[in-house]
Structures are given as structure tokens and as C-alpha cells.
Amino acid sequence: MSTESQSPPALVAEHGASQAVYDTITDAIIEAEAALVALSHRIHATPEVGFDEHRSAALVAEFLSDRGFAPSVGVYGLATALQVQTGARRPRVAVLAEYDALPGVGHGCGHNVICAAAVGTFLGLAASVDTLGGSVVLVGTPAEENGGGKELLERAGAFDDIDAVVMVHPFTGPHEVASFTSLAVRDVEATFHGVAAHASSAPQEGRNALDAVVAAYQAIAAMRQHMPDTDRLHAIITDGGTATNVVPHVAGLTVELRAEFVNELVELSHRVQAVLDGAAVMTGTRVEARWDPFPAYLPVRSNAPLAGRYFTHMAGRGRSIVLEQPGLVGGGWSTDLGNISVRRPAIHPTVSICPTPTAMHTEEFGRHAISPNGDRAIIDSAVGLALTVADYLADSELRDLVREDFRAAGGAIDVERLVAAPVNAVHP
Numbered sequence: 008m009s010t011e012s013q014s015p016p017a018l019v020a021e022h023g024a025s026q027a028v029y030d031t032i033t034d035a036i037i038e039a040e041a042a043l044v045a046l047s048h049r050i051h052a053t054p055e056v057g058f059d060e061h062r063s064a065a066l067v068a069e070f071l072s073d074r075g076f077a078p079s080v081g082v083y084g085l086a087t088a089l090q091v092q093t094g095a096r097r098p099r100v101a102v103l104a105e106y107d108a109l110p111g112v113g114h115g116c117g118h119n120v121i122c123a124a125a126v127g128t129f130l131g132l133a134a135s136v137d138t139l140g141g142s143v144v145l146v147g148t149p150a151e152e153n154g155g156g157k158e159l160l161e162r163a164g165a166f167d168d169i170d171a172v173v174m175v176h177p178f179t180g181p182h183e184v185a186s187f188t189s190l191a192v193r194d195v196e197a198t199f200h201g202v203a204a205h206a207s208s209a210p211q212e213g214r215n216a217l218d219a220v221v222a223a224y225q226a227i228a229a230m231r232q233h234m235p236d237t238d239r240l241h242a243i244i245t246d247g248g249t250a251t252n253v254v255p256h257v258a259g260l261t262v263e264l265r266a267e268f269v270n271e272l273v274e275l276s277h278r279v280q281a282v283l284d285g286a287a288v289m290t291g292t293r294v295e296a297r298w299d300p301f302p303a304y305l306p307v308r309s310n311a312p313l314a315g316r317y318f319t320h321m322a323g324r325g326r327s328i329v330l331e332q333p334g335l336v337g338g339g340w341s342t343d344l345g346n347i348s349v350r351r352p353a354i355h356p357t358v359s360i361c362p363t364p365t366a367m368h369t370e371e372f373g374r375h376a377i378s379p380n381g382d383r384a385i386i387d388s389a390v391g392l393a394l395t396v397a398d399y400l401a402d403s404e405l406r407d408l409v410r411e412d413f414r415a416a417g418g419a420i421d422v423e424r425l426v427a428a429p430v431n432a433v434h435p
């Protein structure tokens with residue numbers, strides 16, 4: 008693969024750890040290559056959905072215990088969360104491992120690659136942390152796909168003393184992106200309550216909850232052309248009644264909302280709530296809107312100096328990496344890493360596991376996650392992340408730049424306050 012003509016930001020190019028440290032880290036990761044690939048394939052072979060990743064977490068724990076570390080599983084109130092540390096001082100960097108799969112398509116998002124790359128990053132840094140100073144924590148974060156595990160870990164204090172966070176995600180297509188951002192996303196589950204009646208003999212006595220659901224669904228479809236291009240609305244009908252000869256007295260739909268910025272997500276939330284209220288008024292029903300059945304995901308805020316270092320290291324390995332994704336933000340993606348990234352500096356670069364675009368969340372993408380390209384992505388991105396963290400630990404000027412970039416992007420934000428409304432509204 009050839010490198011792109013894009014250059015890393017000059018302001019950080021001269022910063023970083025020494026070549027000797029780079030060599031120690033790279034050697035440690037290359038030495039573990041076969042074991043890391045085997046770990047990736049074992050996790051892939053037994054896919055587990057969010058909050059049920061018991062075997063996957065156990066495989067990671069066993070891998071690390073065999074190498075003299077002392078991992079803990081079941082931390083911060085989540086049975087399948089994992090934590091292990093090397094080094095003992097600040098600055099303290101977290102490397103995040105996801106290992107949840109998708110129902111029906113197994114590792115169709117390639118989280119086995121994320122996990123093995125994170126473990127490789129940790130191993131590489133463990134080999135040089137005494138020289139570098141500071142410490143590195145590997146955190147196994149459950150349920151990226153369906154539960155917002157990172158937000159739950161954040162609320163439980165897992166990142167309280169963490170200065171920066173890194174992780175990598177496999178991606179489709181020839182190019183990978185150092186400075187990846189994503190859309191915010193939240194869900195609302197709406198249940199309409201009407202009045203049951205015989206559909207033929209006494210329809211005038213009924214109030215039709217399914218009519219309310221259909222009205223809401225159609226209004227959401229109509230809204231799509233009157234919102235920012237980067238906003239997204241998807242909806243499914245989850246309950247449409249039980250018998251054709253009974254006026255449905257309960258019906259429901261779930262709506263998913265996405266936006267590039269948190270304030271746009273909040274604005275969109277109010278518009279969707281108004282649609283739900285309006286559908287209830289139109290049909291003489293009552294709506295219960297349950298917002299955020301799992302935590303809202305915020306947009307990833309990519310830290311430019313850290314992304315610049317990662318870009319440099321991956322380009323140095325001959326990867327076809329670009330600094331920023333062209334087109335739709337994050338390719339329309341969302342991730343709970345966003346929630347972490349607005350509280351402290353973070354990066355969530357992508358790494359290509361298939362040069363030809365392949366739909367993600369499919370069995371085909373899952374097969375790429377255990378292909379030679381997928382296996383190479385583990386080692387290359389582990390080196391890329393580890394050298395980036397080494398630069399951060401070694402170089403106080405780089406840490407200043409990272410802090411300044413985070414501050415200039417808005418600093419730490421109060422996630423729960425920003426997405427608080429509208430929540431759990433019940434309207435007559």
C-alpha cells in the first residue's frame with residue numbers, strides 16, 4: 008500500500024519518545040504477533056453480544072495472566088468489564104478494548120480486531136513504561152453495540168484519573184482515518200395507549216393506538232427533508248396490536264435519532280417529542296416516551312495532536328492513512344467512545360481490514376476481521392497506538408498541546424446535562 012500525500016500537522020512532528028523506546032515497543036508487539044492473532048481468532052469464533060462477553064473477557068484475562076499481569080474482570084459494576092494496569096504514576100493513559108458481537112452476524116463489526124490491537128498496545132507499552140514514566144491501563148469496555156458500556160464505566164468512575172484515551176476500530180475501504188469523528192445517537196421508545204373496542208360492532212368506542220404509531224411514523228418520514236443533512240432518523244414499529252377485530256389499545260415504535268453535534272441532537276429530540284405528542288392528540292390516545300433506554304452516544308471529539316502522532320506512526324508502517332474522513336461524519340457511525348472523548352482527550356482512528364468497500368455489520372465484514380488483512384491491522388494499529396501513547400508519556404510539550412487542543416474544542420462537557428431533555432415524558 009502507498010501512503011497518502013497528506014502530511015501530519017507540523018506542530019507535533021518534532022515531539023515524541025526516542026527511537027530506542029519505539030524499537031522496544033515495536034519488538035514486544037511483533038514478538039507477540041502469533042499470540043495476538045490467535046486471541047483475535049478465538050474471540051471471533053465465539054461471538055458474544057453486549058454484557059454477555061464472559062468468555063471473551065476471560066480469554067483476555069487469561070492471555071494477560073499468562074504474561075505476568077494481574078487483570079481484574081467484573082470491575083465498576085459490569086460483569087464483563089476488564090481492567091489491568093502497568094506502571095504506577097501520572098500521566099495515566101487508557102487503552103480501550105471492545106469485544107462484543109452482533110446478534111445474528113457474530114463479529115460483523117470486527118471487535119475482535121479492536122480487542123487484540125488493544126492488548127498488543129498494552130503489551131508494547133508495558134515493555135517500556137518504566138523508561139517512559141506514567142502508567143497505562145487496559146480497559147475492556149462491554150456492549151458498544153447495544154448498551155453504552157463506556158458511559159456506564161465513566162459514571163462508575165473507571166476513567167476518573169485518566170489523562171488520555173486511545174482505541175482503534177476496523178473499517179472498510181482502502182483508506183484509514185487518524186482523526187475519526189462520529190455522529191451522536193439516542194433512542195426513544197414510544198408506547199401509545201388508546202381504548203380497545205370491537206373493531207366492527209363498536210369502533211366508535213375505541214381509540215386506536217396503532218393509528219397514532221402510523222401517524223408518528225409518517226410525520227418522522229416527512230421531517231427528514233427539513234433537517235440538517237447530517238441528522239438521521241430511523242424508526243421501527245415494535246407493537247402494532249394483536250387482533251384485527253380489536254381496535255389496538257396499545258401500540259409502539261422506537262425511533263433512533265442521530266446528529267453531528269449535541270445541540271442538534273437535543274433540537275431533534277424536541278421535534279420528535281412534538282411528533283409523538285401530536286400523534287397522541289390526533290388520535291385521542293396517550294403517549295409514554297421513554298428516552299435513552301441505554302445511554303445516548305455523543306460525537307467523537309478527536310484530539311488533533313494525538314491523531315497527528317498516530318498518523319505519522321501508521322504512515323511510517325506504510326499504511327494508506329488519511330488525517331480526516333471525507334464525506335458524511337464518521338460514515339454515519341456512532342460509538343460510545345464519543346462520551347469518553349468529550350470528557351478528556353481521546354482518539355478513535357480506523358484501521359482498514361478490507362481494501363474494497365464492504366458493508367459493515369455483515370458476515371462478510373466479519374470474515375475480513377480474521378483475514379490476513381485483519382490480522383495485519385491488529386499488529387500495525389497496536390504499534391501505531393502504542394507509539395502514540397509513548398510520545399504522550401515521554402513528552403510534556405506534546406501533553407500541553409493535547410490539553411490545549413481539548414480545551415479549544417470546548418473542554419470537558421457535562422454529558423448528562425446536555426442530553427437530559429426531553430426525558431421520560433408522559434403526555435395525556
Ligand SMILES: [Zn+2]
Pocket residue numbers: 116117118151176
Ligand atoms: Zn464496532
Ligand SMILES: [Zn+2]
Pocket residue numbers: 116152368
Ligand atoms: Zn458496530
